[in-house]
Amino acid sequence: MARQIIFRQVERPRSKGDDDSLQWFFSSLGIGEGRDIDQVAQRILITLLEHQISGNGVPVERISRDLDISSSRINHHIRNLVDAGVVYRQKRLIYLRGSSLQSMVQELRKDALRVLDDLEAAAAEIDRSFGIDE
Structure with missing residues (x-):
């Protein structure tokens, strides 16, 4: 299964308002960007x-x-959110991954580390094939 995890370094808002914090949080994960002008993914x-x-x-x-x-x-937006790893489907129900936004981020961290570990191992093999040793 292919998953696209997006992390963006976006300046955190100075105000502590819930709306600003949520907007920043979702923008940092690339949720609701692009063609989602009505911010349906965020609203979901x-x-x-x-x-x-x-x-x-x-x-x-x-x-x-x-x-x-x-x-x-x-359903279109939920498929994208599933692909991004922030929600999951079980039968006909939709769940936020983890029991909170914080636990969702922890799960995304684990996903990212697995991908990076795999990339690092592959990079070492490719380097060796070019005669490059660390």
């Missing part, structure tokens, strides 16, 4: 956070109803 994550207290997953239909957006459009 906020909806999942609001439902996280119960610990239950949220059906797409509920997210669609809460955001007043078609289920097909919600």
Whole structure:
């Protein structure tokens, strides 16, 4: 499975407002960027956070109803969020990866380290094939 993890170094807002902090957080992960001018991906994550207290997953239909957006459009964004590793599907329910944003970032850190460890091992093999030893 291919996963695209995006990390951007974006200047953190000086104000401590929730909206500014969330916008910065999502921008740092590349969520809601590009063609998502209505910030649907961000709104989906906020909806999942609001439902996280119960610990239950949220059906797409509920997210669609809460955001007043078609289920097909919600599903499109959820596929992208799954590919980014920030949410997962289990049967018909959508879950935030981890039990909080903090634990989600911890899981993304583990993913990134696995990718980098694999790249480092491959780089060492390629270097040796060119006669380069460390």
